[in-house]
Amino acid sequence: MKSESLELKAEMLKALAHPTRLKILEKLQDGPCCVCKIIPYVGGEQSNVSHHLAILKRAGIVRDKKKGKEVWYEVCDPAVFSLLRIINQIILKNLKNKQKIMEVL
Amino acid sequence: MKSESLELKAEMLKALAHPTRLKILEKLQDGPCCVCKIIPYVGGEQSNVSHHLAILKRAGIVRDKKKGKEVWYEVCDPAVFSLLRIINQIILKNLKNKQKIMEVL
């Protein structure tokens, strides 16, 4: 992969780097979901959620499908959940290390 | 993990979500490295690189160690590289899917 791929990587990471968007992905982990269900799950304004969904879609993380008045979203590549699990591990390890340092002091 | 962990996750992802910082991590993949080596590798102003290193450090992604006038940085948890590999996969898959769609059109 070429050096401009750093830009692509940064773009995708930036698309993931927001609690509301992570919350959306949390919901989509169970499978495709209608916006009408995502909004109450996530909380916040409809337009805000819609905007966050657009960011995820533009980044290629989710895709949408219209069904009548409804729009359903699903994750494009489940590998994104593996990624989030690694983040979990790193954070847990960080917290444990911080605890250890506190015990030494 | 509790729901405030979404904030922690977003924070860490945000710390990763910049091409300069990804470039730094690329350098640190080979092992600990002095700032004096990171700066020319990454390019850009010394102060800018220093600032990016501070962001990575604050996020718990890297740690530093002073050696005389020099400061050496290393990655705290190599799992971050696994994370970056997954990002690679996702992006590659996206590009391939885009290619397929182009062929259909």
Next chain:
DNA sequence: GTATTATATAAGTATATGCTTATATTCTTA
């Protein structure tokens, strides 16, 4: 055709982020 529903998009505003220039701090050497 009108009204309602579901959702995307626009516009405005506050805050965050990123880069550059300048400066501060620490360490080493002569």
Next chain:
DNA sequence: TAAGAATATAAGCATATACTTATATAATAC
């Protein structure tokens, strides 16, 4: 002690991001 090297931090400014309110668009029902 002064000078130079290495790096962190401050300040200023431009741009990006995030949220709210308002509006546009498409689908459905009557």
